[in-house]
Amino acid sequence: MRPRLFTPGPTQIPEQVINAMSRPMQHHRSPEFKALFREVTAQLKAFFQTEHDVLILTSSGTGGMDACVVNLLRRGAKILTVEGGKFGQRWGEIGRAYGLNVISLKVEWGEAIDPNEVEAAVQENPDVAAVFLTHSETSTGVAFDVRAIAEKVRQHSDALVVVDGITSVGVLPFYKDEWHIDVCVSGSQKGVMIPPGLAFVALNDRAWQRAEQSDLPRYYLDFLHARKALKNDNTPWTPAITLMLGLHASLSMILDKGLEYFWDKYERLAYATREGARAIGLELFAKQPSSALTAIKVPQGIDGKQLVELLRTRYGVTVAGGQEHLKGKIFRVAHMGYYDHLDMVAFASAMEMALHDLGWQFEPGRAVATVQSAYMNGKI
Amino acid sequence: MRPRLFTPGPTQIPEQVINAMSRPMQHHRSPEFKALFREVTAQLKAFFQTEHDVLILTSSGTGGMDACVVNLLRRGAKILTVEGGKFGQRWGEIGRAYGLNVISLKVEWGEAIDPNEVEAAVQENPDVAAVFLTHSETSTGVAFDVRAIAEKVRQHSDALVVVDGITSVGVLPFYKDEWHIDVCVSGSQKGVMIPPGLAFVALNDRAWQRAEQSDLPRYYLDFLHARKALKNDNTPWTPAITLMLGLHASLSMILDKGLEYFWDKYERLAYATREGARAIGLELFAKQPSSALTAIKVPQGIDGKQLVELLRTRYGVTVAGGQEHLKGKIFRVAHMGYYDHLDMVAFASAMEMALHDLGWQFEPGRAVATVQSAYMNGKI
Numbered sequence: 074m075r076p077r078l079f080t081p082g083p084t085q086i087p088e089q090v091i092n093a094m095s096r097p098m099q100h101h102r103s104p105e106f107k108a109l110f111r112e113v114t115a116q117l118k119a120f121f122q123t124e125h126d127v128l129i130l131t132s133s134g135t136g137g138m139d140a141c142v143v144n145l146l147r148r149g150a151k152i153l154t155v156e157g158g159k160f161g162q163r164w165g166e167i168g169r170a171y172g173l174n175v176i177s178l179k180v181e182w183g184e185a186i187d188p189n190e191v192e193a194a195v196q197e198n199p200d201v202a203a204v205f206l207t208h209s210e211t212s213t214g215v216a217f218d219v220r221a222i223a224e225k226v227r228q229h230s231d232a233l234v235v236v237d238g239i240t241s242v243g244v245l246p247f248y249k250d251e252w253h254i255d256v257c258v259s260g261s262q263k264g265v266m267i268p269p270g271l272a273f274v275a276l277n278d279r280a281w282q283r284a285e286q287s288d289l290p291r292y293y294l295d296f297l298h299a300r301k302a303l304k305n306d307n308t309p310w311t312p313a314i315t316l317m318l319g320l321h322a323s324l325s326m327i328l329d330k331g332l333e334y335f336w337d338k339y340e341r342l343a344y345a346t347r348e349g350a351r352a353i354g355l356e357l358f359a360k361q362p363s364s365a366l367t368a369i370k371v372p373q374g375i376d377g378k379q380l381v382e383l384l385r386t387r388y389g390v391t392v393a394g395g396q397e398h399l400k401g402k403i404f405r406v407a408h409m410g411y412y413d414h415l416d417m418v419a420f421a422s423a424m425e426m427a428l429h430d431l432g433w434q435f436e437p438g439r440a441v442a443t444v445q446s447a448y449m450n451g452k453i
Numbered sequence: 454m455r456p457r458l459f460t461p462g463p464t465q466i467p468e469q470v471i472n473a474m475s476r477p478m479q480h481h482r483s484p485e486f487k488a489l490f491r492e493v494t495a496q497l498k499a500f501f502q503t504e505h506d507v508l509i510l511t512s513s514g515t516g517g518m519d520a521c522v523v524n525l526l527r528r529g530a531k532i533l534t535v536e537g538g539k540f541g542q543r544w545g546e547i548g549r550a551y552g553l554n555v556i557s558l559k560v561e562w563g564e565a566i567d568p569n570e571v572e573a574a575v576q577e578n579p580d581v582a583a584v585f586l587t588h589s590e591t592s593t594g595v596a597f598d599v600r601a602i603a604e605k606v607r608q609h610s611d612a613l614v615v616v617d618g619i620t621s622v623g624v625l626p627f628y629k630d631e632w633h634i635d636v637c638v639s640g641s642q643k644g645v646m647i648p649p650g651l652a653f654v655a656l657n658d659r660a661w662q663r664a665e666q667s668d669l670p671r672y673y674l675d676f677l678h679a680r681k682a683l684k685n686d687n688t689p690w691t692p693a694i695t696l697m698l699g700l701h702a703s704l705s706m707i708l709d710k711g712l713e714y715f716w717d718k719y720e721r722l723a724y725a726t727r728e729g730a731r732a733i734g735l736e737l738f739a740k741q742p743s744s745a746l747t748a749i750k751v752p753q754g755i756d757g758k759q760l761v762e763l764l765r766t767r768y769g770v771t772v773a774g775g776q777e778h779l780k781g782k783i784f785r786v787a788h789m790g791y792y793d794h795l796d797m798v799a800f801a802s803a804m805e806m807a808l809h810d811l812g813w814q815f816e817p818g819r820a821v822a823t824v825q826s827a828y829m830n831g832k833i
Binding site: 076078080082083084085086091094095097098099100101102103131132133134135136138139140142143166167170171172260262268269270289290291292293294295309310311312313314315316385391393 | 458462471512514516520522523550640642648670
């Protein structure tokens with residue numbers, strides 16, 4: 074049995090990334106590394122669809138989110154967070170940890186927010202300094218319409234729009250500059266298909282002005298330190314060098330094929346997987362699904378924890394279960410990463426077998442066949 | 454020409470670490486990863502010579518230093534920093550970034566501090582909440598007697614003793630508990646011989662009490678989050694998974710041979726290198742040298758920048774130059790990491806050739822021969 078990883082981060086890693094990371098260690102102040110850093114910085118601009126520099130932090134995605142809060146606001150500032158899952162909630166948690174005045178717009182998990190609700194909240198709170206959004210909410214599989222929300226915010230407010238693009242950049246169509254997203258943070262183990270350990274933060278001029286005015290205390294995650302080092306093709310502190318080598322290899326491959334290729338591919342994989350699940354009577358959890366992952370409801374009478382465990386131990390397929398109150402109620406399968414449609418066929422097959430083992434009644438082979446035909450017919 | 458890395462972090466990486474990091478990606482909440490995490494946590498206790506848990510952060514060593522300041526102090530607290538190089542200064546910089554009242558004990562670069570000076574400073578400032586030290590100052594190659602300093606502090610004060618052990622743990626004899634070091638931070642690209650991207654922080658009960666009382670705002674680097682996750686064999690945020698795989702492989706190898714083996718080996722490599730340099734008339738920079746690295750003065754009439762450049766481009770040997778006001782005045786060669794005495798012979802040979810190319814007068818072959826004989830005769 075070959076282990077297959079289908080979790081929405083970390084994802085499976087392309088061979089060329091593994092090879093690049095196995096190269097002999099190099100020093101981060103060497104001319105070779107600076108040349109690589111310069112190329113990676115240019116690649117990240119294309120990846121985020123921005124003309125502005127993208128900072129690289131050695132941290133998880135959460136470190137990048139923390140950095141966005143602590144670098145962009147003044148003490149006691151009012152912020153608005155849209156919370157429709159574990160990662161939306163994290164914006165609120167971080168804001169409160171820094172003593173900010175957090176207004177949380179709660180959305181039921183599995184639902185997307187109506188941009189008009191954000192508009193109303195911004196109008197009611199004209200003193201909001203920043204609005205924190207999640208593009209692809211990994212805990213629920215929902216895609217939020219950050220483009221429309223950013224437009225509504227911009228009509229009524231000077232608030233910065235800060236987007237958690239951790240499972241969206243490189244996965245869903247995302248145009249940072251064109252959509253007037255002031256700040257976007259992403260992580261390495263998602264759309265960019267390398268191991269975890271790096272966060273990326275893209276900021277426009279408005280955001281840089283805020284960073285210069287911020288008086289929240291910080292050091293390691295300070296954007297101004299990072300910007301100064303970036304002008305010298307470097308990071309202020311020793312970066313995760315092997316991950317940088319992997320990043321360069323992965324972005325080279327991604328940009329060579331073109332972002333659209335991946336956006337389309339993930340959409341087709343997600344569509345085929347959703348159709349396959351539906352074909353055997355399973356329900357989907359997300360109302361407005363992200364193609365980064367699919368969240369599937371555990372059917373009545375089945376123990377969700379047991380299902381995830383069985384998939385892993387008997388079929389070698391690791392998916393993610395539900396988080397917080399969704400534990401045992403949903404399971405989540407990734408499409409972003411080093412996957413193709415045969416991986417989704419394999420997932421559907423393992424899912425069918427595990428559900429069969431647990432006594433769920435359905436026509437065996439329906440999901441597998443449907444994933445294949447849905448992919449073939451395409452949706453796009 | 455084969456590239457050889459002799460920088461005091463990143464160091465050269467053992468093959469078994471590279472192999473471990475090339476294994477298929479695994480999920481950080483999987484039973485396999487938790488089992489590995491449990492083992493690594495136990496290994497880190499032995500590595501730090503402590504009975505207390507050691508936290509693992511996904512950050513550079515500087516992130517770990519930042520975490521020590523922001524987690525252990527209350528707003529406006531008074532701290533004492535001993536600053537005899539770039540990394541000692543960093544403690545002061547971090548303290549000021551968080552608005553602390555920093556008393557800096559300055560030591561001339563290249564010198565070690567007399568523990569009595571720290572004693573006097575602590576007696577003059579009975580309200581100091583923590584004393585921040587550097588065990589092995591990488592910018593100067595000096596080892597500080599943190600054991601003696603910690604003892605002096607403890608005689609007169611309740612101040613926490615916090616040690617930057619970034620280039621010392623696994624390199625120099627270090628007994629965290631026995632020496633009553635309250636907190637020690639280290640990094641992954643040094644004594645543990647894996648790529649950069651992880652920091653380790655070992656804390657005793659006194660330090661945990663302070664962490665519980667601290668009111669400085671933090672989120673990503675929060676120790677309490679990390680401790681809670683550790684009890685569940687995990688990290689609060691996605692860790693740098695590949696580095697964790699490498700860490701497990703490296704610590705297994707290190708602890709299998711025994712810490713003493715490495716302490717002795719590095720001491721012999723450092724001794725042999727110092728003798729080799731002296732044999733051709735070079736002067737050493739550090740008065741009380743660390744065996745993590747040797748800092749050698751660039752001889753009069755030689756351009757230090759050119760020397761480092763020539764070593765790299767003509768002989769494939771990457772060493773570190775001087776930092777700050779020592780730029781062009783010293784060069785630094787690592788002993789910690791995946792090195793043996795033949796590597797030091799190779800370094801001495803490249804150094805001789807580069808100095809010869811630049812017109813320095815000496816008896817060719819003396820340094821090489823001396824490195825070998827000093828190593829053979831041993832000092833230990």
